[in-house]
Amino acid sequence: MVQDIFAKDIKSAYGLFHEGILALALAERQGMRVDVTYINRQSERITRQIVGLETQFYFSKFFSDWKKSRKGKATKININSSSQLGEYLYGTLELKPTKLTATGKGSTDVEAITQLNIPELNKLLEAKKLKKLRDTYLAGFLREAVDGFIHPFFNLHLVRTFRGSSNSPNFQNVPKRDKVAMQTVRQALYPREGNQLLELDYEQLEVKIATCYHEDPNMLEFIRTGHDFHLDFTKEIFQIDAYDPKVHKVLRAATKNGFVFPEFYGDYYKNCATYMVSNWCNLPSVGIWKAGQGIEVGTEHVSDILLRGGIKSATSFERHLKEIEDDMWNNRFKVYAQWKERWWKQYQKQGYFLSKTGFLFKSVMTRNDAINYPVQGAAFHILLLALIHATKALEREGMKTRIVGQIHDAIVFDVYPPELKKVVRIMKCIMENDVRQIWKWINVPLKVDAELCPVDGSWAEKQDYKI
DNA sequence: GGAACTCGCCAC
DNA sequence: AAACGTGGCGAGTTCC
Numbered sequence: 001m002v003q004d005i006f007a008k009d010i011k012s013a014y015g016l017f018h019e020g021i022l023a024l025a026l027a028e029r030q031g032m033r034v035d036v037t038y039i040n041r042q043s044e045r046i047t048r049q050i051v052g053l054e055t056q057f058y059f060s061k062f063f064s065d066w067k068k069s070r071k072g073k074a075t076k077i078n079i080n081s082s083s084q085l086g087e088y089l090y091g092t093l094e095l096k097p098t099k100l101t102a103t104g105k106g107s108t109d110v111e112a113i114t115q116l117n118i119p120e121l122n123k124l125l126e127a128k129k130l131k132k133l134r135d136t137y138l139a140g141f142l143r144e145a146v147d148g149f150i151h152p153f154f155n156l157h158l159v160r161t162f163r164g165s166s167n168s169p170n171f172q173n174v175p176k177r178d179k180v181a182m183q184t185v186r187q188a189l190y191p192r193e194g195n196q197l198l199e200l201d202y203e204q205l206e207v208k209i210a211t212c213y214h215e216d217p218n219m220l221e222f223i224r225t226g227h228d229f230h231l232d233f234t235k236e237i238f239q240i241d242a243y244d245p246k247v248h249k250v251l252r253a254a255t256k257n258g259f260v261f262p263e264f265y266g267d268y269y270k271n272c273a274t275y276m277v278s279n280w281c282n283l284p285s286v287g288i289w290k291a292g293q294g295i296e297v298g299t300e301h302v303s304d305i306l307l308r309g310g311i312k313s314a315t316s317f318e319r320h321l322k323e324i325e326d327d328m329w330n331n332r333f334k335v336y337a338q339w340k341e342r343w344w345k346q347y348q349k350q351g352y353f354l355s356k357t358g359f360l361f362k363s364v365m366t367r368n369d370a371i372n373y374p375v376q377g378a379a380f381h382i383l384l385l386a387l388i389h390a391t392k393a394l395e396r397e398g399m400k401t402r403i404v405g406q407i408h409d410a411i412v413f414d415v416y417p418p419e420l421k422k423v424v425r426i427m428k429c430i431m432e433n434d435v436r437q438i439w440k441w442i443n444v445p446l447k448v449d450a451e452l453c454p455v456d457g458s459w460a461e462k463q464d465y466k467i
Numbered sequence: 468g469g470a471a472c473t474c475g476c477c478a479c
Numbered sequence: 480a481a482a483c484g485t486g487g488c489g490a491g492t493t494c495c
């Protein structure tokens with residue numbers, strides 16, 4: 001049996017999870033402090049906002065027409081219902097969906113609704129967003145709070161890639177990118193009295209771990225020199241010679257999240273082009289673009305930049321992206337591409353593979369699955385190994401600082417301020433050096449970034465902290 | 468009245 | 480040749 005051949009690997013993988021779950025159980029027991037009074041106050045405030053937005057929506061012509069259209073139906077109108085909205089938009093009104101759901105029905109998500117360009121629906125979208133904050137996050141914290149603490153679970157037995165997960169409440173999806181959502185929710189979470197929250201995360205961990213598998217020399221060079229390859233792609237896609245971070249930051253974000261990462265996960269130019277045009281550039285998907293269209297970039301608009309480079313429609317943007325994709329996989333990251341093929345062929349032949357961390361993957365996988373799983377899993381295992389050693393170090397040193405959570409490539413601490421410097425020093429050593437001593441296959445440098453909150457400050461107040 | 472499903476959205 | 484990876488969770492809906 002395959003299991004017998006890899007007994008040694010599987011045993012060490014088991015050892016990691018055995019020690020890992022003990023360290024995570026301690027973090028669960030510690031828990032994170034919540035401000036129940038704040039949550040109650042905030043929930044009431046959000047409810048008032050929701051009522052205001054919904055009242056405006058109820059007075060709209062759109063709503064009265066929608067309501068009329070449901071005459072004679074068994075269930076009465078419910079503005080929270082995606083299926084009712086979809087029925088009305090794509091059935092009754094016969095609008096053409098810009099996007100379909102997994103089961104082939106017209107989508108009613110933010111992207112699809114926005115493209116329909118029905119201003120009255122904006123109130124509904126705003127209200128839905130607030131409900132998410134109130135009902136998922138704030139209500140979840142309140143429900144799970146015991147004596148002013150939440151104790152999120154950290155599981156190691158639920159994810160097919162052998163990553164971890166969290167629930168009740170989920171500690172790993174607290175709003176971060178949207179500023180208002182971030183503030184509203186994270187202000188509910190606090191350190192222990194007199195303490196401060198510290199978050200240490202690995203920079204570019206998955207990209208680096210993928211490199212440990214494929215060992216592409218160009219990627220290795222980027223990592224060793226700290227070269228920003230997202231910038232190279234930004235310059236190519238938008239044909240910019242002089243990159244000015246102040247002006248072109250939005251284009252770099254669009255490139256990184258709309259092209260480079262999707263390509264790494266196995267997406268291809270057509271999807272990326274559609275997504276970049278509509279979501280990141282806010283440009284029309286049909287017709288010839290005009291000056292002054294799309295997102296603002298400094299003093300001009302994104303269409304001005306693309307037109308200057310001779311890209312004048314979504315169709316020509318797609319052709320352009322195909323060329324960049326070809327160059328990406330045939331030249332720049334050729335060895336990476338070859339590894340993907342080899343890895344996939346090997347899995348097809350054998351029906352299983354082993355991760356760098358000794359985990360045996362033998363389920364039925366698609367091509368993208370087989371390529372992504374071992375990377376995602378092993379990246380998390382580095383974090384878990386660091387977390388185990390951190391837990392032991394805090395215990396050994398008799399420190400008052402605690403680990404309260406884990407977010408895939410990050411550890412969250414509730415720090416006793418006099419120990420801050422020491423914690424950072426020990427952790428930097430564990431995360432960047434010790435794990436590489438233990439796992440020699442990590443042949444790339446690892447780097448830790450830190451974010452710190454003020455003493456007695458909430459999780460919303462975290463700031464970059466140079467270590 | 469609960470299980471199972473869909474959809475949408477938050478994180479990495 | 481094929482076409483974005485992993486979760487948790489709330490609300491609505493359908494089925495038993």
